[in-house]
Amino acid sequence: MRDGARDALLELRGLDPSAPADLDQYLRGWRDQTTERKTGRDREVIANRYRLDRLLGAGASGRVFLAIDEVAGRSVAIKMFFAAGARGGAAYERFVREARLASTLRHPSLVEVYDVSVERGFLVMEFLPGGSLAQRLAAGDRLTPVQARRMVLDVIAGLEAAHHRGVVHRDVKPANVFFDARGTAKLGDFGVAHLVDLGQTQTGGLIGTLAYMSPEQITGAAISIAADLYALGVTLFEALTGRLPFLGPDFVAQHLGEPAPSPSAIAPELAAGWDAILAGLLVKNPSDRTPTLGDLRRQLEALDLGGQPVLGPRRKHTTGPHSIAALAEQGEDQPRYQFETPLGRTAFSQLARAVDTVLDRSVVIERFDDSDEALRALDRARLLGRAQSPFVQRALSLDRTARIAVFEAPAGASLADAPPSLPAAETVRMLKRLARAAAAIHELGGSHGAISPRTIVLDDGAVPTVMAAGLGPVADAQPIDDVAAIIAVVADIAGAAPSFDALARALTDEVGAHLPRFAPPADGESLYAAADAIDIAVLAALGSR
CATH class of the missing domain: 3.30.200.20 (Phosphorylase Kinase; domain 1)
Known part of the structure; x- marks a missing residue:
């Protein structure tokens, strides 16, 4: 057997001269590497669920890995906060901010968040195989005008979802624009996002990336949606021309005092319409900038790209203030x-x-x-x-x-008006989402007190919204009353008796799953924990088929 092994090693050395010539040395090295790989695999499972595959990117305080969600059986991107001893510091606060904001923002043009653990310091997001715009630009790949227009229209949709939630991103740049397998652009990384409250001023110094930062961010003036429009303009300029409008190194002086060049001066083949669009975005004074994302969308849709179809009618925009306070004023x-x-x-x-x-x-x-x-x-x-x-x-x-x-105004219909028929996995997912809703209310020291099929709206994607409007008289309710109401609603969908035991058994029996152990839920958090145990059992049973 050793003779055969030596012959195999000789053939291997013919392909790889760096392989050891001594058989025993080769076998010892192979054994050690195998042990290291096994130990690494054991060590690289996060939360008993996410098995790390490879590093996607790294920063000063964390890293992003490609991982496999071994419960759901899908690839995910997991951002891990690694700054030792920095809890309570600025970097950790940005991580917590991103975790909380990202989990509340849902839109096809925003990177979807699947799981968050502030305590363990990780954020699990959808994996986007198309990489980032920064990676494309670093490889020397400029976007074509058609690709650039599509990319910006996608980002506009994501920013509108954030702005409607009162969130200004503050760090729009190519490194935070990602592409899925179909080429759709999605905006991510809300780590420095700003919760806008009537155009308040910033605190804490410069936050963002200087090369893409608006003048008002640099000076510490009031932050509004105009800051994101400016950064989007810088990003679009770079995507079209392959370079920044301001080359540094003194980005502060350039953003504050130098006019931006026209893109056609850098890339003469670009349509003249790009010059006007970018000139409107890169105005120093936010009050004179392109007023809204809707105006920018209409300009892009009307842009003549030389034979490419015009997407919509050109509409003249008017200038105006950008602070949320000013936008909120009624004329x-x-x-x-x-x-x-x-x-x-x-x-x-x-x-x-x-x-x-x-x-x-x-x-x-x-x-x-x-x-x-x-x-x-x-x-x-x-x-x-x-x-x-x-x-x-x-x-x-x-x-x-x-x-x-x-x-x-939530999209969809109430469960009372349109009772759904859902498989076990979707029913558990609805239960977990309703538990999250209850947990957020209970965390504030209150309770809903009126959860019923009439006060839960379900959209086309089976995502529920617990209503806050039109609830009627205030009941003297406790968190456990909300839990019982949610269980009754979901049990009715599953065709089970209105108790958690009966609901859990119905859902696991439907897919042939083992009934897990769980603590009786008494509030939103414990209901989520119990539902999560059911979810894992159901997914495991489905995955074994």
């Missing part, structure tokens, strides 16, 4: 909320759907009467509106004096 001649359609009433309030003409979105308006019960309901709406969950209807505006609340 004297035209109310902000128009085209109201009555939706119904409660014992002490009237509801209507309307159009927010400033941000071009549908909203629900609830007007309360002057009773004490109405005031209690308005205070409950304020509490629910503070819940940091994508599965709770968001309160956009609350005026206790005028007794008016404005909410986002």
